Amino acid sequence: MNTLDHGSVSVIQRCSLCGGYFIQSFPILEVHFLKYSTREIYRNYIDCVRWFGRLAFSKSCENSLILWRPPRPDDKPQQKSFQVLQKFEVLNCEIWYIRFAMDRKMK
DSSP: OOOOOTTTEEEEEEEEEETTEEEEEEEEEEEOSOOOOOSSSOSSOEEEEEEETTEEEEEESSSEEEEEEOOOTTSOOOSSOOEEEEEEEOTTOOSSOOOOOOOTTOO
């Protein structure tokens, strides 16, 4: 289980809507303090990020979805502190704020 820094993260219960009915409650994390940032992955704004363990999937309006790994908090500062693992091309995706989701059960 991951440990949360209680000073910087709060867990909020939200509900999932299905046909107007609440079907399941799930936790939402709101991070109030920046832990890491970089300008080297995209040239433009990032409009959606999804975490998969320590890996991040992010999307910009540059027609791509990038899987990358940020540095660990205990890593020494380097010139390039992140690692791009895979770049996926997404056609016709220049519009800002197109969100995406991931499902481990592939439903």
